[in-house]
Amino acid sequence: MFENKAGCIEIMCKKILIINIKIIVIGLCIFPQIAAAGQNTVINFSSTNFLANKAGTDFTDNIITDSIVLTNTGDADATVSVNFTSSYGGIFGMVNGTYIISASNFAFGSTVWNTLNDNGTTAILSDKVPAGYDTHYEARIRIPAGQPALDYAGIIEVLFS
Protein backbone atom coordinates (compact mmCIF):
# COMPACT_ATOMS: atom_id res chain seq x y z
CA MET A 1 0.00 0.00 0.00
CA PHE A 2 2.70 2.41 0.95
CA GLU A 3 4.63 1.70 -2.23
CA ASN A 4 1.47 2.03 -4.27
CA LYS A 5 0.70 5.35 -2.67
CA ALA A 6 4.24 6.44 -3.20
CA GLY A 7 3.90 5.43 -6.82
CA CYS A 8 0.79 7.53 -7.14
CA ILE A 9 2.54 10.50 -5.69
CA GLU A 10 5.37 10.15 -8.16
CA ILE A 11 2.93 10.03 -11.06
CA MET A 12 1.18 13.15 -9.79
CA CYS A 13 4.50 14.90 -9.53
CA LYS A 14 5.23 14.13 -13.16
CA LYS A 15 1.86 15.55 -14.15
CA ILE A 16 2.63 18.67 -12.21
CA LEU A 17 5.94 19.03 -14.02
CA ILE A 18 4.21 18.69 -17.37
CA ILE A 19 1.78 21.44 -16.41
CA ASN A 20 4.70 23.65 -15.48
CA ILE A 21 6.27 23.20 -18.89
CA LYS A 22 3.01 24.13 -20.63
CA ILE A 23 2.76 27.36 -18.67
CA ILE A 24 6.29 28.36 -19.59
CA VAL A 25 5.67 27.63 -23.24
CA ILE A 26 2.56 29.87 -23.20
CA GLY A 27 4.60 32.64 -21.56
CA LEU A 28 7.27 32.43 -24.27
CA CYS A 29 4.66 32.60 -27.00
CA ILE A 30 2.99 35.75 -25.67
CA PHE A 31 6.17 37.77 -25.14
CA PRO A 32 7.36 38.24 -28.74
CA GLN A 33 3.88 38.80 -30.09
CA ILE A 34 3.01 41.70 -27.80
CA ALA A 35 6.25 43.45 -26.92
CA ALA A 36 8.08 43.34 -30.25
CA ALA A 37 5.77 45.61 -32.30
CA GLY A 38 5.26 49.24 -31.34
CA GLN A 39 6.13 52.81 -32.19
CA ASN A 40 8.46 54.73 -29.91
CA THR A 41 8.31 58.36 -30.92
CA VAL A 42 9.84 61.45 -29.40
CA ILE A 43 9.30 65.07 -30.39
CA ASN A 44 11.75 67.93 -30.87
CA PHE A 45 10.54 71.37 -31.83
CA SER A 46 12.80 73.91 -33.48
CA SER A 47 10.46 76.82 -34.02
CA THR A 48 6.93 77.70 -33.02
CA ASN A 49 6.90 81.41 -33.85
CA PHE A 50 5.21 82.60 -37.02
CA LEU A 51 6.40 85.82 -38.59
CA ALA A 52 4.06 88.78 -38.35
CA ASN A 53 1.72 89.01 -41.29
CA LYS A 54 -1.43 90.63 -42.59
CA ALA A 55 -5.00 89.57 -42.19
CA GLY A 56 -6.24 87.76 -45.26
CA THR A 57 -3.01 85.87 -45.96
CA ASP A 58 -3.15 82.19 -46.85
CA PHE A 59 -1.43 79.00 -45.63
CA THR A 60 1.38 79.42 -48.16
CA ASP A 61 2.11 82.90 -46.82
CA ASN A 62 2.70 81.75 -43.24
CA ILE A 63 4.93 78.70 -42.94
CA ILE A 64 7.28 77.42 -40.26
CA THR A 65 9.48 74.79 -41.87
CA ASP A 66 10.84 72.12 -39.54
CA SER A 67 8.54 73.29 -36.82
CA ILE A 68 8.69 69.89 -35.15
CA VAL A 69 10.79 66.82 -35.80
CA LEU A 70 9.40 63.44 -34.78
CA THR A 71 11.79 60.52 -34.27
CA ASN A 72 10.40 57.03 -34.17
CA THR A 73 12.87 54.46 -32.81
CA GLY A 74 10.21 51.78 -32.57
CA ASP A 75 9.53 49.00 -35.04
CA ALA A 76 6.07 50.15 -36.12
CA ASP A 77 4.96 53.29 -37.95
CA ALA A 78 3.61 56.00 -35.67
CA THR A 79 0.32 57.73 -36.32
CA VAL A 80 0.34 61.38 -35.27
CA SER A 81 -2.73 63.11 -33.87
CA VAL A 82 -2.79 66.80 -33.01
CA ASN A 83 -5.26 69.04 -31.22
CA PHE A 84 -5.36 72.53 -29.75
CA THR A 85 -5.87 72.87 -26.03
CA SER A 86 -6.23 76.67 -26.06
CA SER A 87 -9.71 77.98 -26.73
CA TYR A 88 -12.27 80.70 -26.24
CA GLY A 89 -16.01 80.30 -26.27
CA GLY A 90 -15.82 76.62 -27.16
CA ILE A 91 -13.69 77.23 -30.25
CA PHE A 92 -10.11 75.98 -30.19
CA GLY A 93 -7.15 77.67 -31.85
CA MET A 94 -4.78 80.62 -31.51
CA VAL A 95 -6.23 83.12 -29.07
CA ASN A 96 -5.86 86.62 -27.72
CA GLY A 97 -8.51 87.41 -25.16
CA THR A 98 -11.84 87.10 -26.86
CA TYR A 99 -10.32 86.94 -30.35
CA ILE A 100 -9.42 83.65 -31.94
CA ILE A 101 -7.94 82.23 -35.12
CA SER A 102 -9.75 78.92 -35.18
CA ALA A 103 -7.89 75.62 -35.52
CA SER A 104 -9.20 74.97 -39.00
CA ASN A 105 -6.88 77.78 -40.10
CA PHE A 106 -3.86 75.88 -38.72
CA ALA A 107 -2.30 73.00 -40.64
CA PHE A 108 0.40 70.44 -39.89
CA GLY A 109 2.12 68.05 -42.21
CA SER A 110 5.19 66.78 -43.98
CA THR A 111 3.92 66.09 -47.50
CA VAL A 112 0.19 66.45 -46.88
CA TRP A 113 -1.15 69.28 -44.74
CA ASN A 114 -4.05 68.53 -42.45
CA THR A 115 -6.00 71.27 -40.74
CA LEU A 116 -6.80 70.89 -37.05
CA ASN A 117 -10.29 70.72 -35.56
CA ASP A 118 -12.14 73.75 -34.21
CA ASN A 119 -13.87 71.62 -31.55
CA GLY A 120 -10.61 70.52 -29.90
CA THR A 121 -10.78 66.91 -31.00
CA THR A 122 -7.64 65.34 -32.41
CA ALA A 123 -6.93 65.48 -36.12
CA ILE A 124 -5.02 62.50 -37.49
CA LEU A 125 -2.22 63.58 -39.79
CA SER A 126 -1.88 61.85 -43.14
CA ASP A 127 1.89 61.65 -42.78
CA LYS A 128 2.95 58.89 -40.39
CA VAL A 129 6.40 58.60 -38.84
CA PRO A 130 7.96 55.46 -40.34
CA ALA A 131 9.60 53.03 -37.94
CA GLY A 132 13.25 53.92 -37.49
CA TYR A 133 13.02 57.32 -39.16
CA ASP A 134 12.71 61.05 -38.50
CA THR A 135 9.90 63.04 -40.05
CA HIS A 136 9.95 66.82 -40.28
CA TYR A 137 6.64 68.62 -40.00
CA GLU A 138 5.72 72.11 -41.11
CA ALA A 139 3.20 74.32 -39.41
CA ARG A 140 1.08 76.64 -41.53
CA ILE A 141 -1.52 79.19 -40.64
CA ARG A 142 -4.13 81.10 -42.60
CA ILE A 143 -5.07 84.50 -41.21
CA PRO A 144 -8.74 85.20 -41.86
CA ALA A 145 -9.73 88.41 -43.63
CA GLY A 146 -10.25 91.27 -41.22
CA GLN A 147 -8.57 89.42 -38.30
CA PRO A 148 -7.83 92.04 -35.61
CA ALA A 149 -4.19 93.13 -35.35
CA LEU A 150 -3.07 91.39 -32.15
CA ASP A 151 -0.55 88.86 -30.83
CA TYR A 152 -2.03 85.37 -30.81
CA ALA A 153 -0.82 82.26 -28.98
CA GLY A 154 -2.00 78.68 -29.11
CA ILE A 155 -1.04 75.44 -27.35
CA ILE A 156 -1.19 72.16 -29.20
CA GLU A 157 -0.99 68.59 -27.97
CA VAL A 158 0.59 65.84 -30.04
CA LEU A 159 -0.35 62.20 -29.61
CA PHE A 160 1.54 59.22 -31.05
CA SER A 161 0.04 55.79 -31.51
Added chain:
Amino acid sequence: MKNIKGDEKRMNIKRQIFKIAIILAIIAGAFLASIASAVDPGTYTLTVSSAQNTALTTIDTSFSAVLAGNTATINPTFNATNAGNVEANVDVVFVVNNTHYGFEGPTSNIAGTNVDMIHDALGWEALTASVTDKRLTGTIAANNASDNFGIRVNVPAGQVAEAYEATIVVTFS
Protein backbone atom coordinates in the same frame (compact mmCIF):
# COMPACT_ATOMS: atom_id res chain seq x y z
CA MET B 1 8.69 13.40 3.75
CA LYS B 2 5.81 13.04 1.30
CA ASN B 3 4.22 16.25 2.56
CA ILE B 4 7.47 18.16 2.18
CA LYS B 5 7.83 17.09 -1.47
CA GLY B 6 4.24 18.08 -2.16
CA ASP B 7 4.73 21.48 -0.57
CA GLU B 8 7.84 22.08 -2.65
CA LYS B 9 5.99 21.26 -5.85
CA ARG B 10 3.14 23.57 -4.93
CA MET B 11 5.61 26.31 -4.08
CA ASN B 12 7.35 25.80 -7.43
CA ILE B 13 4.04 26.13 -9.22
CA LYS B 14 3.21 29.32 -7.33
CA ARG B 15 6.66 30.72 -8.11
CA GLN B 16 6.22 29.96 -11.82
CA ILE B 17 2.78 31.52 -11.87
CA PHE B 18 4.09 34.55 -10.00
CA LYS B 19 6.98 34.95 -12.46
CA ILE B 20 4.65 34.67 -15.42
CA ALA B 21 2.28 37.18 -13.86
CA ILE B 22 5.13 39.64 -13.40
CA ILE B 23 6.31 39.12 -16.98
CA LEU B 24 2.80 39.60 -18.29
CA ALA B 25 2.40 42.73 -16.20
CA ILE B 26 5.65 44.14 -17.59
CA ILE B 27 4.64 43.20 -21.13
CA ALA B 28 1.22 44.77 -20.67
CA GLY B 29 2.77 47.94 -19.29
CA ALA B 30 5.25 48.15 -22.13
CA PHE B 31 2.50 47.47 -24.63
CA LEU B 32 0.25 50.16 -23.26
CA ALA B 33 3.14 52.60 -23.15
CA SER B 34 3.88 51.91 -26.80
CA ILE B 35 0.28 52.53 -27.83
CA ALA B 36 0.13 56.20 -27.02
CA SER B 37 2.16 58.94 -25.45
CA ALA B 38 1.12 62.58 -25.26
CA VAL B 39 3.57 65.44 -25.59
CA ASP B 40 3.06 69.16 -25.37
CA PRO B 41 5.48 70.72 -27.87
CA GLY B 42 4.96 74.25 -26.66
CA THR B 43 3.09 77.33 -27.64
CA TYR B 44 2.74 78.68 -31.15
CA THR B 45 2.73 82.45 -31.54
CA LEU B 46 1.63 84.79 -34.31
CA THR B 47 1.37 88.54 -34.62
CA VAL B 48 -1.28 89.83 -36.99
CA SER B 49 -0.16 93.19 -38.29
CA SER B 50 -2.38 96.23 -38.67
CA ALA B 51 -2.60 96.67 -42.42
CA GLN B 52 -4.71 96.67 -45.53
CA ASN B 53 -4.25 93.63 -47.77
CA THR B 54 -5.77 94.49 -51.12
CA ALA B 55 -5.64 92.48 -54.32
CA LEU B 56 -6.65 93.71 -57.77
CA THR B 57 -8.46 91.67 -60.38
CA THR B 58 -8.55 92.96 -63.92
CA ILE B 59 -11.93 92.74 -65.64
CA ASP B 60 -11.59 94.58 -68.96
CA THR B 61 -8.94 96.95 -70.33
CA SER B 62 -9.81 97.25 -74.03
CA PHE B 63 -11.73 100.28 -75.26
CA SER B 64 -13.73 99.92 -78.41
CA ALA B 65 -12.88 102.24 -81.30
CA VAL B 66 -13.98 105.82 -80.66
CA LEU B 67 -14.18 108.92 -82.80
CA ALA B 68 -12.19 112.02 -81.95
CA GLY B 69 -14.24 114.35 -79.78
CA ASN B 70 -16.09 111.48 -78.11
CA THR B 71 -15.83 109.49 -74.90
CA ALA B 72 -15.20 105.78 -74.33
CA THR B 73 -15.91 104.04 -71.04
CA ILE B 74 -15.08 100.70 -69.41
CA ASN B 75 -16.95 100.21 -66.17
CA PRO B 76 -15.91 98.16 -64.35
CA THR B 77 -12.35 97.86 -65.52
CA PHE B 78 -11.01 96.19 -62.38
CA ASN B 79 -12.10 95.04 -58.96
CA ALA B 80 -10.19 95.34 -55.70
CA THR B 81 -10.78 93.29 -52.54
CA ASN B 82 -9.31 94.21 -49.18
CA ALA B 83 -8.80 91.22 -46.87
CA GLY B 84 -6.85 93.27 -44.34
CA ASN B 85 -8.02 94.73 -41.06
CA VAL B 86 -7.73 98.43 -42.00
CA GLU B 87 -9.31 100.30 -44.91
CA ALA B 88 -7.27 100.90 -48.06
CA ASN B 89 -6.63 104.13 -49.97
CA VAL B 90 -6.35 103.92 -53.76
CA ASP B 91 -3.81 105.88 -55.81
CA VAL B 92 -3.50 105.75 -59.59
CA VAL B 93 -0.78 107.01 -61.92
CA PHE B 94 0.26 106.43 -65.52
CA VAL B 95 3.56 104.64 -66.06
CA VAL B 96 6.24 106.86 -67.55
CA ASN B 97 6.72 106.05 -71.22
CA ASN B 98 8.50 108.41 -73.63
CA THR B 99 7.95 111.15 -71.02
CA HIS B 100 4.22 111.29 -71.76
CA TYR B 101 1.83 110.51 -68.92
CA GLY B 102 -1.27 109.17 -70.57
CA PHE B 103 -2.26 107.16 -73.63
CA GLU B 104 0.41 106.99 -76.25
CA GLY B 105 0.23 106.24 -79.95
CA PRO B 106 2.89 105.93 -82.63
CA THR B 107 2.77 109.63 -83.46
CA SER B 108 0.75 111.34 -80.73
CA ASN B 109 -0.61 110.93 -77.20
CA ILE B 110 -3.65 111.60 -75.06
CA ALA B 111 -2.71 113.26 -71.79
CA GLY B 112 -3.69 111.65 -68.52
CA THR B 113 -5.88 114.62 -67.65
CA ASN B 114 -8.24 113.35 -70.38
CA VAL B 115 -8.66 110.09 -68.47
CA ASP B 116 -11.10 109.75 -65.57
CA MET B 117 -11.59 106.97 -63.11
CA ILE B 118 -14.49 106.19 -60.83
CA HIS B 119 -14.34 104.26 -57.57
CA ASP B 120 -17.44 102.55 -56.31
CA ALA B 121 -19.81 105.05 -57.99
CA LEU B 122 -18.33 107.92 -55.98
CA GLY B 123 -17.87 110.15 -59.04
CA TRP B 124 -15.51 110.50 -61.99
CA GLU B 125 -12.08 111.98 -61.20
CA ALA B 126 -9.41 113.00 -63.70
CA LEU B 127 -5.97 111.41 -63.48
CA THR B 128 -2.77 113.42 -63.82
CA ALA B 129 -0.45 113.95 -66.77
CA SER B 130 2.62 113.68 -64.51
CA VAL B 131 4.36 111.32 -62.11
CA THR B 132 2.01 112.42 -59.37
CA ASP B 133 -0.49 109.84 -58.18
CA LYS B 134 -4.17 110.65 -58.16
CA ARG B 135 -5.81 109.48 -54.94
CA LEU B 136 -9.33 108.43 -55.73
CA THR B 137 -12.19 109.38 -53.46
CA GLY B 138 -13.22 106.80 -50.88
CA THR B 139 -11.43 103.85 -49.34
CA ILE B 140 -11.90 100.12 -49.64
CA ALA B 141 -13.22 98.90 -46.31
CA ALA B 142 -11.48 96.09 -44.39
CA ASN B 143 -12.59 92.48 -43.94
CA ASN B 144 -13.01 91.41 -47.57
CA ALA B 145 -14.77 94.50 -48.86
CA SER B 146 -14.80 94.48 -52.66
CA ASP B 147 -15.11 97.61 -54.83
CA ASN B 148 -15.36 98.11 -58.60
CA PHE B 149 -13.47 100.77 -60.55
CA GLY B 150 -14.26 102.27 -63.95
CA ILE B 151 -12.18 104.20 -66.49
CA ARG B 152 -13.21 106.75 -69.11
CA VAL B 153 -11.17 108.45 -71.81
CA ASN B 154 -12.17 111.72 -73.42
CA VAL B 155 -10.64 111.73 -76.91
CA PRO B 156 -9.88 115.34 -77.81
CA ALA B 157 -11.36 116.78 -80.97
CA GLY B 158 -8.98 116.34 -83.92
CA GLN B 159 -7.01 113.56 -82.18
CA VAL B 160 -4.88 111.60 -84.65
CA ALA B 161 -6.55 108.37 -85.72
CA GLU B 162 -4.26 105.59 -84.50
CA ALA B 163 -4.05 102.96 -81.77
CA TYR B 164 -3.15 104.20 -78.29
CA GLU B 165 -1.94 102.30 -75.29
CA ALA B 166 -1.41 103.08 -71.65
CA THR B 167 -0.31 101.39 -68.46
CA ILE B 168 -1.47 102.54 -65.05
CA VAL B 169 -0.16 101.62 -61.65
CA VAL B 170 -2.71 101.24 -58.85
CA THR B 171 -1.33 101.50 -55.36
CA PHE B 172 -3.23 100.52 -52.21
CA SER B 173 -2.16 101.91 -48.87
